[in-house]
Amino acid sequence: MTVRPGIAPLEAPTTIENADVTVVGGAGHVGIPLVLALAESGLRVNVNDINQESLEALKSGRLPFIEHGAESVLAKALAGKRLVFTDASEQISTGGPAIITIGTPIDEFLNPVRRVVQDCIDAMLPRLADGQLVVLRSTVFPGTTDWLASYLDAKGRKLKVAFCPERVVQGYGLKELRAMPQIVSGCTPEAERDAAKLFERITPEVVVVSPIEAEFAKLFSNAYRYIEFAATNEFYLVAKSAGVDYQRVLMAMKQNYPRLKSMPRPGFAAGPCLVKDTMQLSAFARNQFGLGHAALLINEGLVLHVVEDLKHRYDLADMTVGLLGMAFKAESDDTRASLSYKFKKVLIGQARAVLTTDPFVTTDPELLPLDEVIARSDILILCAPHAVYARADFKGKPVFDVWGDLEGANVVR
Numbered sequence: 001m002t003v004r005p006g007i008a009p010l011e012a013p014t015t016i017e018n019a020d021v022t023v024v025g026g027a028g029h030v031g032i033p034l035v036l037a038l039a040e041s042g043l044r045v046n047v048n049d050i051n052q053e054s055l056e057a058l059k060s061g062r063l064p065f066i067e068h069g070a071e072s073v074l075a076k077a078l079a080g081k082r083l084v085f086t087d088a089s090e091q092i093s094t095g096g097p098a099i100i101t102i103g104t105p106i107d108e109f110l111n112p113v114r115r116v117v118q119d120c121i122d123a124m125l126p127r128l129a130d131g132q133l134v135v136l137r138s139t140v141f142p143g144t145t146d147w148l149a150s151y152l153d154a155k156g157r158k159l160k161v162a163f164c165p166e167r168v169v170q171g172y173g174l175k176e177l178r179a180m181p182q183i184v185s186g187c188t189p190e191a192e193r194d195a196a197k198l199f200e201r202i203t204p205e206v207v208v209v210s211p212i213e214a215e216f217a218k219l220f221s222n223a224y225r226y227i228e229f230a231a232t233n234e235f236y237l238v239a240k241s242a243g244v245d246y247q248r249v250l251m252a253m254k255q256n257y258p259r260l261k262s263m264p265r266p267g268f269a270a271g272p273c274l275v276k277d278t279m280q281l282s283a284f285a286r287n288q289f290g291l292g293h294a295a296l297l298i299n300e301g302l303v304l305h306v307v308e309d310l311k312h313r314y315d316l317a318d319m320t321v322g323l324l325g326m327a328f329k330a331e332s333d334d335t336r337a338s339l340s341y342k343f344k345k346v347l348i349g350q351a352r353a354v355l356t357t358d359p360f361v362t363t364d365p366e367l368l369p370l371d372e373v374i375a376r377s378d379i380l381i382l383c384a385p386h387a388v389y390a391r392a393d394f395k396g397k398p399v400f401d402v403w404g405d406l407e408g409a410n411v412v413r
């Protein structure tokens, strides 16, 4: 059952002594919606993060990145004194559960950096009290949760360990947390029970499985999505090689046909999670994950295909190319692992110049206003299909659009 009494103001401000729950990595993309949902459920939350800039933004009521619908909830949580911000591991609450939402990257060999979880726990350990619940929420390599329980056990620590993966779509985390089932797992019945109780406060339904099942559930979900994008991207390439407009085929396939309702359109699929998690799975499968690797070849290769196609059609060396949308997906300000930057890298040296623009991204000093990019470019590529581009006047210049968003004689598919 979901308890949502609203964010009633507290008499005394939240401190690390009286906080009900700690979110480590609480100023990140996964951390912020979780922090706000927990505060909204009536809890006092310790927001722990090493990123001072993001903490300062939150303290002043600003979100460090786009999270739809979160600003008013943050304002209420701050006014209600429900949040305490800390930036070091020795400043975490010893009271309630500690939820870990830090980044879990892959390295140059496309293998998970397992050390990050251990380093994070090692730093927290002196503050954690026996009996406390530790929830891993970051996406982890299969077996990490049970490993963590054994690791803590070997150190003589009696902590409850759970894994409750985050599955929300970036930018809409708060909204989805309130509506989507939460997968919960624990290394002991007590850990499982406590974790379920915690998430029942914020989500309508919990689904309880074992830690390894939950770890696979998360990785399979992301890898499956990545493979879906690859399937439609490959169909696009096949149709195109036959001189057929794939958008028309897609329309015919999907029209009132329920089994293909969720089939994505073609486009540049990457971002901070899909590739990384597909590769984590591959590393677990000792690289015997054919579909995952095929998806990587197709999705990453789509950028190279577009560049090759442009080279056949135009004298690129004599042209300025404008890249529209540098975020990794539409209506987002997140540039992490965005294929738009792969475009930029590949085109520099092949085109006379490469110009970039994005209405949401605030972290790239090389971005130019849209009008200027259109005016100075000879050809444009729709990289991230922000809605604003569907209404833009490209002054008759050719625009390469694999997404099928744009109409007009100047649009190249």
Ligand SMILES: NC(=O)c1ccc[n+]([C@@H]2O[C@H](COP(=O)([O-])OP(=O)(O)OC[C@H]3O[C@@H](n4cnc5c(N)ncnc54)[C@H](O)[C@@H]3O)[C@@H](O)[C@H]2O)c1
Residues within 6 Å of the ligand: 024, 025, 026, 027, 028, 029, 030, 031, 048, 049, 050, 051, 054, 101, 102, 103, 104, 120, 137, 138, 139, 140, 166, 167, 168, 169, 170, 171, 272, 273
């Ligand atoms: N972004 C998504 O939509 C999404 C969705 C589901 C799952 N995930 C997973 O969630 C995890 C976090 O992803 P994210 O996108 O929120 O990353 P992020 O980089 O936006 O956030 C991670 C935060 O953790 C902080 N941090 C790192 N090490 C720390 C430490 N030792 N102590 C305190 N804070 C620390 C960082 O400063 C950052 O603010 C990853 O495992 C990711 O795969 C992400």
